[in-house]
Amino acid sequence: xxxxxxxxxxxxxxxxxxxxxxxxxxxxxxxxxxxxxxxxxxxxxxxxxxxxxxxxxxxxxxxxxxxxxxxxxxxxxxxxxxxxxxxxxxxxxxxxxxxxxxxxxxxxxxxxxxxxxxxxxxxxxxxxxxxxxxxxxxxxxxxxxxxxxxxxxxxxxxxxxxxxxxxxxxxxxxxxxxxxxxxxxxxxxxxxxxxxxxxxxxxxxxxxxxxxxxxxxxxxxxxxxxxxxxxxxxxxxxx
Numbered sequence: 001x002x003x004x005x006x007x008x009x010x011x012x013x014x015x016x017x018x019x020x021x022x023x024x025x026x027x028x029x030x031x032x033x034x035x036x037x038x039x040x041x042x043x044x045x046x047x048x049x050x051x052x053x054x055x056x057x058x059x060x061x062x063x064x065x066x067x068x069x070x071x072x073x074x075x076x077x078x079x080x081x082x083x084x085x086x087x088x089x090x091x092x093x094x095x096x097x098x099x100x101x102x103x104x105x106x107x108x109x110x111x112x113x114x115x116x117x118x119x120x121x122x123x124x125x126x127x128x129x130x131x132x133x134x135x136x137x138x139x140x141x142x143x144x145x146x147x148x149x150x151x152x153x154x155x156x157x158x159x160x161x162x163x164x165x166x167x168x169x170x171x172x173x174x175x176x177x178x179x180x181x182x183x184x185x186x187x188x189x190x191x192x193x194x195x196x197x198x199x200x201x202x203x204x205x206x207x208x209x210x211x212x213x214x215x216x217x218x219x220x221x222x223x224x225x226x227x228x229x230x231x232x233x234x235x236x237x238x239x
């Protein structure tokens with residue numbers, strides 16, 4: 001029975017790996033990254049707006065699905081897609097669609113990392129993951145929220161690393177959805193003014209980055225309070 005369960009698990013992992021590899025391979029083989037550039041988005045601005053106006057619901061559903069797949073497979077282009085959401089759907093609704101899609105895709109990536117790598121990583125590097133696991137065990141929500149708010153940490157890397165910890169799914173989803181909301185709104189708002197943007201670096205200005213850093217500091221306050229008072233509260237971790 002144990003051997004049969006192991007075989008099923010192995011087959012499932014191989015199928016998932018093939019699916020991920022196929023998705024990434026198709027993306028790069030057909031050169032789809034060439035369409036996910038600022039120049040391409042600006043060049044097709046009028047056509048995209050006209051098509052969205054004529055087929056709004058279909059475009060919204062397609063956008064959410066494509067963004068979800070892009071995030072789940074850790075493909076490039078999230079910034080351009082977010083700008084596109086602002087262009088096509090507006091700042092608020094665009095940020096809403098991005099939040100749903102990015103959170104869903106990040107959750108799929110989280111599941112994939114946990115399913116494919118967790119046991120192996122625990123066996124090989126469990127002793128080295130000790131500090132990270134302890135950090136998550138005490139302040140899971142705030143810990144992940146800071147990682148989402150600070151743009152220094154790549155989004156796909158946070159998805160992968162989180163899957164290797166014992167953080168609960170509900171905690172992961174809520175922290176991700178809240179943590180990515182400020183940046184989503186900043187970029188969708190920029191998408192509304194696409195004609196005024198010549199470089200992506202113009203969006204991530206020192207003022208914007210400073211605001212993200214301030215939000216991260218606010219997220220640190222509960223952790224600092226627990227350290228200061230000596231309270232060891234476990235938050236959102238599977239035992």
